[in-house]
Amino acid sequence: MVEWSEKERSIINNIFSNLDYEDVGAKALIRCLIVYPWTQRYFASFGNLYNAEAISANPKVAAHGVKVLHGLDRAVKNMDNIKATYAELSVLHSEKLHVDPDNFKVHKHLLLLSFNKMISNAFSIPLQLLSDCLTIVIAGKLGSAFTPEVQAAFQKFVAVVVSALGKQYH
Amino acid sequence: MVDNSEQTSTGKMTTLSAKDKNIVKDFWAKVAGREEQIGCDALSRMLTVYPQTKTYFSHWKDLSPGSDPVRKHGATIIAAVADAVSKMDDLTGGLLSLSELHAFTLRVDPANFKVLSHNVLVVLSTMFPDDFSPEVHVAMDKFLAAVALALSEKYR
Numbered sequence: 001m002v003e004w005s006e007k008e009r010s011i012i013n014n015i016f017s018n019l020d021y022e023d024v025g026a027k028a029l030i031r032c033l034i035v036y037p038w039t040q041r042y043f044a045s046f047g048n049l050y051n052a053e054a055i056s057a058n059p060k061v062a063a064h065g066v067k068v069l070h071g072l073d074r075a076v077k078n079m080d081n082i083k084a085t086y087a088e089l090s091v092l093h094s095e096k097l098h099v100d101p102d103n104f105k106v107h108k109h110l111l112l113l114s115f116n117k118m119i120s121n122a123f124s125i126p127l128q129l130l131s132d133c134l135t136i137v138i139a140g141k142l143g144s145a146f147t148p149e150v151q152a153a154f155q156k157f158v159a160v161v162v163s164a165l166g167k168q169y170h
Numbered sequence: 171m172v173d174n175s176e177q178t179s180t181g182k183m184t185t186l187s188a189k190d191k192n193i194v195k196d197f198w199a200k201v202a203g204r205e206e207q208i209g210c211d212a213l214s215r216m217l218t219v220y221p222q223t224k225t226y227f228s229h230w231k232d233l234s235p236g237s238d239p240v241r242k243h244g245a246t247i248i249a250a251v252a253d254a255v256s257k258m259d260d261l262t263g264g265l266l267s268l269s270e271l272h273a274f275t276l277r278v279d280p281a282n283f284k285v286l287s288h289n290v291l292v293v294l295s296t297m298f299p300d301d302f303s304p305e306v307h308v309a310m311d312k313f314l315a316a317v318a319l320a321l322s323e324k325y326r
Contacts, residue, residue: 034304035311052305132288136307139292140299148218148235151292155219 002160004079011153015138016076021069022062024141028134029065030056036129068130075161083164124166131158186309186316191258193309198255200301201294208293209248210241215289223282251290254317261320273324280325283318290314 004012033040034052043049046060055061078085135155139146146154186194201208214235216223230239250268257264272278291310295302302310 031304031307035308056304136291136295136302139295140302143296143299146292146296148215151215152219 001080002082007149008153008156009079011150012076012079012157015142015150015154016073019069019138020141021066024134024137025066025069026062027065027137028130029061029068030058031133031137032126032130033061035133036126039126039129042123042126069134072158072161075157075164079157082160086161086164124162127162127165131155131162134158186258186312190309190312193306194255194258194313197298197301197306197310198252200298204297205248205252206241206245208290208297209244209246209251210236211244211293211296212286212289213240213244213247215292216286219289220285223285226276226278226282247286251314251317254320255313258313258316261316262323265317265320266323269321269324272321273326280318280322283321284315287311287314287318 033043033049033055040049043061043064046058046064048054048058049061074085075082135151135158138154139151142150217227217233217240218235224233227233227239227243230237232239234240254261254265291307291314294310295307
């Protein structure tokens with residue numbers, strides 16, 4: 001089990017309660033697709049990703065980035081059991097995430113797997129790349145307030161989340 | 171997908187294109203005067219966020235963020251990075267003696283180059299939020315990776 005100090009909890013809660021999800025979520029995913037262009041392979045259906053300008057202007061990318069960032073919310077509220085949080089997510093997936101199966105016509109069979117197995121099989125490495133970009137975007141937002149101590153707590157939190165998502169084998 | 175028109179036959183991952191080099195040069199000109207702060211901050215972050223890296227500095231009295239030895243050594247490191255910017259057309263040749271130093275004397279595990287690079291990027295993001303765009307980020311990331319590769323040349 002991961003131990004959190006009071007200071008770390010306060011740092012994480014502070015960051016997320018003051019977070020502009022629309023801005024940070026979009027920017028993090030946009031940055032990921034530009035800095036690590038091979039991650040674009042997961043977004044073939046998103047339209048124009050031809051260059052940095054197109055990616056930055058793509059509304060599907062922005063919307064998805066926000067969605068992914070909100071995916072961290074439950075972990076923030078359940079820091080003492082992040083692993084279980086993402087195990088539960090498969091049950092709530094269809095209700096909360098409102099994913100339209102028609103958007104996944106080609107990969108319909110993947111929906112039969114739990115959300116988590118899909119995540120863990122395919123996404124644990126790119127999730128690390130996305131979390132590095134998220135760190136950089138939040139650093140840019142917070143400036144000097146993103147002290148080494150804050151960075152340590154944030155990177156620890158994101159690493160626990162990525163690790164928990166990677167462990168959801170059924 | 172991605173615009174590959176600038177891809178050379180030697181590949182895009184490790185070879186710096188002319189565009190990459192110009193972006194790095196332009197951005198580095200903007201950070202002029204604040205190099206020491208960048209070096210100190212990046213090193214401070216590395217020692218705090220990745221405490222296993224402290225092992226290389228066990229001879230220092232004080233490893234806390236911004237301490238004298240951290241500030242001094244941060245300045246040394248960043249001066250070398252600035253020098254690498256000027257030697258971008260031949261990093262392997264330009265960083266030869268530094269590579270020998272790291273390989274034979276310091277024996278820093280090359281995995282740590284990536285760790286320090288990440289922290290340099292974080293610092294650049296905090297200090298230059300408007301200039302550190304995704305395009306600058308990818309160019310700087312490639313540049314630092316190329317520096318790390320040149321530093322690793324003499325290891326084995």
